[in-house]
Amino acid sequence: MPKLPNAEIITIGDELLYGQVIDTNSAFLGQELGKLGIRVRQITSVSDRADEIVTALDLARTRADVVLTTGGLGPTKDDLTKHILTEYFGTELVLHEASLRDVEAIFARFNRPMLEVNRQQAYLPATCVPIRNLVGTAPGMWFEDRGTVFVSMPGVPFEMKRMMTDTVLPRLARHFQVPPIEHVVVQTVGLGESFLAEKIADWEAALPPNMKLAYLPSLGAVRLRLTGQADGQPDLRGRMLALLPALREKLGNHIFAETDIPLEQAVGELLAARGLTIGTAESCTGGYVAHKLTSVAGSSRYFRGSIVAYDNAVKTSLLGVGTETLAAHGAVSEAVVRQMAEGARQRLGTDVALATSGIAGPDGGTPDKPVGTFWLAYADAHQTLARQISFNRGRQLNIEYATSAVLNLLRLSLPPENNSAAE
């Protein structure tokens, strides 16, 4: 089995060093290379200065089999990467006809006149293999030089991602004869990383040597990625999937998906499969639950609408919450959040509804109900369920956590597929 190559990433641009732009490209590249089994040894961000770029290339090639760069391919005079690479590899710029046609097509599509600086973008170093850019004007470049592969891509994330997926990853797999690798993703919610790790420690310890488990935590959720490397035995994927029933048994309903989709999409698919419509009544989350649900393309199949009732008067007038309930229990209470969910369901005419009421902070807490106290509710035709959670890591994260928790409450409360919650 060939040795797996090492990679290094060089991101180019003064804006990265000044902190004007957060480098999200490197994380994408690290993830995608990791899926091929290629380890990223180092990520370096350098300025647009030629000497600093050349030094970074010189050092990277001593450590890595493949060096990927992003940035510095724009049409302006600040963007020097192409010229630096041309000199670095001792070659010259020549017109690349196919790239010129691609650039022309981009301008034709947007119905804008092409400038000479854009035409210049189709001049590429003679020794490179050009990489097509179907969504921007700067082609990528693939060089092989004294045993090292160099790939230069634009810094614009969506151009780089398209180029990487369409061309660079398949070519790297071929070039390095990367052994086939398989991934199985299992997504969990409601268990912290260390609790999760403890729960599945035996299962993880018993994995065969060609399979590895990665924990990818985010707010309130942990993605598990099982990676299997080919070991000469047949049906690698089948053998990986055969390990899942034991994992499911340990994690139960903490698993919300066995594909790489966010929680809001997973619950959307549950609603669509059941033919149920949904609405929300939101106080503390201020519309964020509705935003998450509608961030999924095609969510109009099941999402009808939402009533954001920040003010108690709106809770009363638009959701039918009782003024006496508000007076007796306060807005952040089980009684109110239940009435909100039931009111949303009725006023929006949906099969199910979610509701949130809490104290996102930084102000508004009391000894009784400190900042981070949230009441959540789910209502359908047969039942209304409420749940209280506490979480305080600042206003923004509190809102996000409460949103994730109420979507999880929906997931756990929906009726089975053949037993509609609608009347």
Added chain:
Amino acid sequence: MPKLPNAEIITIGDELLYGQVIDTNSAFLGQELGKLGIRVRQITSVSDRADEIVTALDLARTRADVVLTTGGLGPTKDDLTKHILTEYFGTELVLHEASLRDVEAIFARFNRPMLEVNRQQAYLPATCVPIRNLVGTAPGMWFEDRGTVFVSMPGVPFEMKRMMTDTVLPRLARHFQVPPIEHVVVQTVGLGESFLAEKIADWEAALPPNMKLAYLPSLGAVRLRLTGQADGQPDLRGRMLALLPALREKLGNHIFAETDIPLEQAVGELLAARGLTIGTAESCTGGYVAHKLTSVAGSSRYFRGSIVAYDNAVKTSLLGVGTETLAAHGAVSEAVVRQMAEGARQRLGTDVALATSGIAGPDGGTPDKPVGTFWLAYADAHQTLARQISFNRGRQLNIEYATSAVLNLLRLSLPPENNSAAE
């Protein structure tokens, strides 16, 4: 005047190379160091392996006067930074009593038992100046070694930020006798970076040599940061502020703030100053406008609520949009978005209201109304204004752009402060 120092940043952790975590620390550090006039020459992300960390330190000190590292200070055995630095600087770990008291205080605050691994965190290299961590268990470390300053901080962003702001930045300013520097921020919306640059080219060209302008673009908005370096003349800040009237004249009402606050906070302050309440009626933005408005602490002073009317039936029942209007013009139309804004104002009982209706994509476009077509409206007691925009860079960015545009419409449409829009 002393020469300004160069900095390098080293972020440590396998999770950065695997792409499990996006490195946001470097951008924060780049911005904060930039405000002191310290230029970041390079950012390097390395694994948790000792040899790779040592190599990165060796290289960084050849190029920089100050090397800042984040990460690898946790209590587990993966976190090696402290041990590596101890060996790198030829010293030994000793118990630091003040740090132990800080760690003990953290555990007391969360009412949890302190483990031996946490006690170990108060052992620090004998030659370092410890940096207090008031919000976590890992102290930072400041070393001076053969003319270079090394600062080691935790990787947890909010711990690192607090340490940087409270201790490291002031100490760097003293250590390097950084000349006083002043910043003035002017925030604009509705002008692309290149148009903006063209509009103010003369003004920028006429800046005195000790002042520099940075363009910090984000979706639909550009932050301008004017940085002035002390030049021996009195009242640097006053001279910078004296340049603003000419800038205001060129940019007019594209300027939404002259402090570093987001657009949603700027419009919130306009509402609060006028004593006006607001609500929203949202179709395509799905609650995101409400979310933005309520992401501002204290927004309950002016934000009452929102009706997210994804479904046309909800537009009719809860916002009073006419079924014949919907049939004649379609949901994405001037007529409907006006009725939505007026309906929201009435049903939510607010002084002003915003409305959005559009096609966020990826599906739902027609030749007549392609994906990215948005109608926006503003309503108060005296007028209703509608505006159409086109923007298509994918569902998520489309929603964000439409939200920013409707908040800007609000900003431009509010009555002057002494002329309330309320009845």
